[in-house]
Amino acid sequence: MPSGEVLPSRLSPAQRAAVEEAIRKAELASRAEFSVYVGPVDGDDARSYATQLHNTLVAPARSIMIVVDPARRLLEIVTGGWVRRGLSDAEAALAAETMRSSFAQGDLVGGLRAGIHQLAAHIN
């Protein structure tokens, strides 16, 4: 049963800028590429759609794809092969839990920023 606040389906310009700033800082700190998709996920298999987005990026192996569907209340994090050497799936799950907690309280931007920061910090 879904619970918590309803997240906005779109980011305001200020929110978008805040997330982009978090992405820039994370990329500088980790040397990995970060990408965030906020919107509807096509199909029932969210993981498959997230990997489609991830594989469309310029360098999937060095990229982290974060997919959030506010309407369906689901989050997917996809890490490329190179990223995975420094960021385990368990560490990605910790970041996912951080984001999930913020999203459940209705804080989309705060959750994204915290999760991006946490992912970057874990990459060695």
Added chain:
Amino acid sequence: MTDPYRRTAAGADILVPVTTVLPKLVLHSLARRVAVTLGSLVFLTLATAGAASADVPEGWADGNIDMSWGHLLVVIVAIPVGIGLVITLLVALPGLVKGEGLTGGAPAGEWLGGPRKGTAELAAPDGETSEAGGASAKW
């Protein structure tokens, strides 16, 4: 011509300015002549010009057109609006037929750090041999 060098009592050479300055009087005179010439040309052109006239081209109405208000409204309002509607319909019809609506079927998602074309052309999903990892969550 001015000697560019001067010499002190001790015999040292002093370099003096050699740039020639155009006197203000010459500039004023030149400007006055140009203004008078241009003014005269304009005056003569206006004074000798006749009234412009031309015959009505063959096949054109002679200016005495009897047009009702209804006809005028059709010409200046109904026809342009109709043309606009036809163009709009031609543009929107393909998307409406495909069921994409008026927005072209573009998803409302925002992709930060993604490609410019957005989600229009996505790569294939990962298969069995994928090295990708990650995590999932729901709330």
